[in-house]
Each structure stands twice: as structure tokens, then as C-alpha cells.
Amino acid sequence: MIIKKIPNRKKSAGKAERITRLVDYVRNPEIHDDVDGAHSRTREKCTYAGVRNLESEDPDGQILEMIGLATASVRSKDPIAHYVFSWEAGIVPTPAQVDEAVDIFLRELGLEGHQAVFGLHQDTDNAHIHLAVNRIHPQTELAKDIRFEIDLRHRAIARIERAQGWKPEAHALYAWTADGSLVRRDGRDYVAASDTLRARHKKQQAEQRTRQRRELDALRAPTGAALNAARKELATQHRLERDALAVRQRREMDAYKASKAPVPERAPAPSRQVHETERATGTPSAERIAIDHAGPIIRAATSWQDLHEKLAAAGMRFERKGSGAILRIGQTAVKATVADRAASISKLEARFGASFEDADPALEINAPPAPAPLRLATKSLWDEYQAEVQARRDAWATVKNAAKGRRDAVHAEYKAAVAAIATQDWTGRGSERNQRRAQLASARAAELARIRADQQDAIARLRKEHPTYRRFADWKADRLQPNRHEPNRDRIQAQPGADRQTARRFDIRAFNAVADDGRVYYFRAPTGAAGLPATAAVFVDTGRRIDVIDSYGPGSLTAALQLAAQKFRGQVDLQGSREFREAAAREAVRLGLTVLNEDLQHIVIDEQRALAGRADPGGPDIR
Template sequence: MILKKFKRTNLSRTKRAMIGGIFDYVLSEKDEEGKDKCVWSTALNFIAATSKGQRAEMISLAEESIRSKMPCAHWMMSWNENEIPTEQQITEAVQMFLKGMGLEGHQTLVAVHANTQNVHAHILVNRVHPDTFQVIQPHNGFDIEAAHRIVAAIEKVQGWKPQKNARYRVDENNMIVRNTPRKRQPPSSKAQDFENYTGAKSAQRIAQKRAHELIDNATSWEELHTGLKEAGLRFEKKGSGAIVFVGEIAVKASSIDRKFSMGKLCKRLGEYQPGDYSASMLKIEPEPLSKIAEAQWHEYTNARKTAQDAHKMEKEELQKSNEIALAEIMPSRRRTRKRLLQTLPNMGLNLWV
């Protein structure tokens, strides 16, 4: 799940207009296309019982803050596509959010929307404390970082699936810790030499780009083979290892990522099952290493080829001239050698022979 904060883009409007506009938007039953939007809503820490009264109550309290142009914060809590939270779970998650932000007891409007692929809840919370009228600044302005930690706590308690690049997680000691970003394995020195010479991506880099996510997210061998085939790649077992074919070039699966070795894949996907690659596959065309400098690279390679061709011709011409010169002096050298040998005494000649 994710927790997103909406930026205030227009501070020239009055607090009444801004808060009223958010109220009307999140509680609207239909979206711009006429689809059902708001399927459930709840309000926390209000005196008024109706949405109209709560709207006026939040505006009135916000106007008590003279220095803050917009003391109400608008957040969105979103779940993954296949996750459908209950009303109880949404309420619990919002309460965890308010507690984590230090906004317990503050006026809060929650509206759940279902007009997109992901169920999401809009949270409008008034940062003005209802008793002290003091404007709370959660975590001294570092509320986005705090939101990532709150998401990790909610996911742990309610069992939701974390985002792929989640910033925080709850460890085995129930402590919220920061995830260390996993560095992608760089291409081998041989692959980098190829790229530096040709300006095109090596087979290993193409495999890393196209196959990594497919292999990493596959839940079965069939899904792995199907995904790679659609990407123009082929996965095969070779001995005790695994290789991915980029066209006719074989790339070790472990060179894409060390966790893609055959042993680790079999542990995750079960006993190896070969795929069917008999049908025609997508042809992989050469890809430039950098689209930005592609034109300059072609200019460089053309100039380099011209220089190499000129050097080759110069070398061939020099070799031919050397052969001609050698052919011209060889008869004279043979005559000189023969004359010198005839002047040597017999003993000296035998020693030389």
C-alpha cells in the first residue's frame, strides 16, 4: 500500500474555498465520467453529525489559525489492485496514521473511492488542535518520511503486501527498519568492453533490462517462460545452471541477478519445467547504449571506421612497397653472397656449413 500527500497548489483561494472544495470532491458519489466514486465515508472527532455540519465545523476551526494559509492536510491511502480492505480495516489504518502523525483527536474526514483499479481512501485532517487552537506540524515537516514508516506498520498489522520498492519494513523484532536498496548487478567487463566499442547494449544488459522483473515476479515456470517469450527471450537449463538467450547469444541467468541461479529458482518455483519456444518469437534489434548520444556515436563510429580503413590501406601499401624493394635487392644480395663464399678457404667453408 502507499500513503500519498497532496500538495497545495493554489494558496490564493480562501480556506473556506479550499476546504469546501476538498469536502465536495471526496464525498461526491460520481466521478467526471459518471462512475460510482465514493462508496463509504466516515468522520472522526466532529461534534456535528451531518457532512454539511462537519464541513462548516472544519472550516470554522481552520479559520481560527491566522498564520497558516491552509492548516488542513489532504492525504490518500491506497491498496494494491487485488486488496479489498473492510470498513473496519480502513478505520484502523486511519487511526494508526493519525497516531503516527501525532494528530489523534483532530477533525478527520475519510472517504473511500472505488472508481479506479485500486481501492483508495482520501483523508482530510485538520492540523488545528480543537482545544488549544495550535497548528500541529507533524514530525517538524518531515511527514512524508514518517508516512513511509506508518505504511510499514499498517502492512505488518493488517497483512497487506508491501510495494516493490518500499522504504521501510518491520523486522523480526517488530522494529521498523529502513530497507537497503538492492543494487542491480552491473554487466561484466567483457560486456562493457563490447558496449564501449560498439555503442550498443550488450546481450547481458538487454537480458537484465527485459528479464529481471519477469523472472523476479514469476510464480511458476510456465509464467516465467511465457513472460520471457513475449519479451523475445528464451530460458533453458544447461547442466546444473540456467541461461537466457538474447537472440542466439547465451547469458547466464545468475549474471542477470545472483538470485536467479537454477538452485534458487527451483527452490522458489519447484522442479524445473522446460518451456515451449517452438512458435516464432519477437526479434531483438540492436539497441543503442544511449539514445541521447546516438547520433554522435554513429558519427564517431563512422569516423573511426574511416580512420581504420585508411590505416589498413596505408599498411597494405607499405607492405607492398617493402615486398617490391626486397624483390629488387634480393638478386644483388644472392650474387654478393655467392662471391663471398667462393673466396673462403675450404676449411672456413666447411666450418660455415
């Protein structure tokens, strides 16, 4: 499970517009207003919605209630926070679990009494909750300032997973100990410090303010001048006391942080966005090349000249850029600190004992390194996708250039005809000359209209032959599993409520497995070059279910059920067309699986009787 905060990208929108658009989307994602106000359709739909701390029962009244409270706080420009809770594919929380997850989250962030609207969205691979919260408190009308919000969101995730029995993420920030305590894995639990030290510090400050106020009220002096002097002296004493308390509390907080285990320095790695691109395409990025090749060179360099020479031999160049430095790999520039945290100019100057020196302009730079693909099968799919994209670009460029060439020819012909008319003697025939010019202009307009119509027809054909660009992840999923968008596709899944199983490879002799993005695609052996299948997958292991694409192919149904037997502990729930479910039920009985579908039990009984008859041809032994 993950929880993300969605930033408000339309800063120019007012509070009323933001609340109206966001709440409408939370409740009705299938029909929502886009940027220009037109209605647009999406595949999402809201299957459950709820509110917190709103008195009105009418949806429009609830929006007006949130707008009224948000506009009451003039200093807060954007008091609405938008969060998304997302579960893994195949997991759909119940309405009670949705309510519980929202309540735990609001309680963890200190937003219990605040207005909130939430909705569970489905019809995508991952069920998710959209939550809109008004940070303005209904009683105080003050905006809630959430400290350590990222830590608090991770703590909320851990509490929700524990309360509802979900499996924690592999790299969860917080974990539960054996004694039931929630701790941060790296030991730097600043939220725990906020819960202990900060509470105690606030209590000390409140007690100090109360005592100082009583001392001022109890102050007595005989004359006005003496009273003012005494108050001034006491105020100075109080200020010194407050400063001393602040210093003491700061030292306590520093000591607490120092007592925690230090966080080990992370090894250089590409940024999250770059890593996602690498994972999707199977192609190494310039950042990874810098880390793998430039990092060791920078750490081993002994001088600026040594650094420049070794980087040039590896096909890279170190340059100053503003107040920082970059590594130029071919035509791509990467921040030098990506390769190594100690690659900043200031740290290198301190290490080399000399100011920055540019590389010799005559220094020859070799070709940049070309590392092997990260994943060969994905790289092959990426190349195929890029070929399709390039083919579409080339086709569109051909149509555009052909139309442009025809237009240029028409304009050139028109100019030549007008110039020819101008060279003739039209004395006394001015009206005839004007008619000739009008005829030429009309003919040019008609020809341009024909060119425009031909171009539109060619574009319409191109749109059919070359579909609009799609994200590579969607193109790859459609390439490997063509029927993935069909709601009633044939599939074998685990018993509802069973433990989640991860997608794994199994030794099915007639099929080859290709793992990609958390799924395992099974193809008939052999596959094409570099492990890339020549056809679509026969069935797909998604984790909690197995989608069967070719249920009538030789051995595909048997292999999918063999896989289900290993994953789902011998119990399967069959979904899809009637023909598939009946055939799969018979095959499941022959393989010794338990079919959970009640409407298929008559087929199960018939097949069990048939198997018993084949095992004992003489009939039952009645004694």
C-alpha cells in the first residue's frame, strides 16, 4: 500500500473552483470537467464514497460548506490537501476497510476534526482512494500545519496495513517490533521525538509563561517610576529565562538525534524518475553510465589533470556549470554529484589542493561507453515500440511534406501567371486584366482546397494505420496480453480473502516465462530472439489471479491450472465465459484441484463420477 500527496498544479484557481472540481472528481470520476470545461470520459468509476465532519447531507451543500470554511481563512491560499491511497493489483478493500483507512490516516496526521470527502475508485489495475481534506479547522478557523508529513504518512500506512492485514511494502519506512512498537527502520524516528520531547517542551514553556505572568501580577512598588523600573528588570530576567529554556530544549533534541543510529550514506543511484524509465525501457540512462563509469574515476583521481585525462579516455568530460559541475556524456549533460557525492567542485578542490582547472581544449575525448541493456527482452520491446513511433512520425512527415510541395508548386505557378499578365499591354483593357487575375486567384483557391482535402483524407488513413502514441507501459502490456481490457476475460483466481501470492516462475515444460513489471507472461516455447516472444502470451500470472488468453490452445488450460495448483494451494475460483468455466472445471477435477464456484459443482460431480468409472470399469463393489 502507498499513500501519495497530489500537488495542486493549477495554482491560479480560486478556492471555490479547486474544491468544486476536486470533490466532483472524487465522487464522479467517470464524468468530470477537464481544463477547458468540456466533459470527458474516463475508465474510472467511484464504487463507494463518504464524508467526515460535514453537516449537510446534500453533495452540493457539502461543497458549499467546505468553500465557506476555506474562504474564512484569508492567510491560507490553498487549504485543500489531496491524497491518494493505492493498493496492489487485485486487492479491493471493502467499504468498512475504506472508512477505517481514512480514519486512521486523519488521526495520524492530526486532521480528525477536519472536513473530508473521499471515494474508492476502481476499473483500473489498482483500487485506490481519493481523499480531499480541508486543513482549516471548523472551530478555530486556523489552518493545520503538518510537521514531518512524509513520516506521518508512512506511519499511517503501517497502521492501516497492521489493522487490515495487508502485506507491508518491501521497502517500508516503518515497521512493527516484537513488542508491538512502531519504529522507523533507519532509526531516525523524528515523529517519536515529536510525540515525547516536543510534548514535554511545550508543557515546560506553558508552565514558564504561567509563572512569569503571576510574578508580573504580584509585582508591587511605591511609586510609578519605581514600578516601571521593577517591571523592566523583571521582563529582562524573564527573557533570559526563556532563552535559557530554549537552549536547554534544543540541546535535548540534538542529543536525542545524536543517540539514534546514523543513517549509512546511500550508494549513488539514478533518480526515481530515471529509474522508472530504465525499468520500463530496459535501456541504461546517462545517469547510470555516469555512476558506473565516471564514479570510480572521480574517486581515484589525484589531480585535475588526472581527472580530465581519465574521463576523456572513458568518453566523458568534466565541466563547470554556473556554481556547480556537470559531466558531459556524448550530447547529454549529467550533474557531477550524480556520479559521486564528493564530485562537487568545492570538495574536489579541497581534495586536490588546487583551484578548478578546465580541461585542455586539445584533449581528445573518446566515444562514450555503450553498456549492455538492463533487460534484453524489455530492450527488444522498447526498440519495437520506438520503431512504431518512428514509422508514424515518418508517415506523418511524408504526408505533410507532400502537401507542402503541392502548395509551393501552386503558389509558384500563380506567381508566374500573375507576372506574365503584368508584362502584357492592357491599355484600355483594365477590366479584362482584372478578370484574368480573379480567374487565377479562384483557380489557386480551388487547388489549395483540393490539397487540403487530400491531406485530411491521408491523415484519416494514417490514424487508422498508425494509432495515436501511447505510453510504452500500455503498449507493452497490450503487446503481451491483447485481452487485458476485457472485463469478462477468462481467468483463474484464488479464493476470495486468501493470502496474496506474488507472481513467480514455474517449470512448465511446454511454455517459456518472461517476467516484467511484477507479472509473468507465459509463451509457447521457443520464443524469438533475445527471449522476445513472437506472439502474444498464452496466459499471464498477475499475482492473485491467472489471466488465460488462449484457453483453447494445446495444453494452455492444463498448464494454467497446474500453475494455479502451486499458487493457490489447490483451490481455484473460475471466472469468464461459460464455455471456459465448464472446460476449466473439468480439467481442474482431472488435476485434483478444488473448484470453489457453486454453480459449477454439478460439472465437478459429473467429472468425478466419470473419472471413478474410468478407474474401475467393472463398476462399484457392493457387498
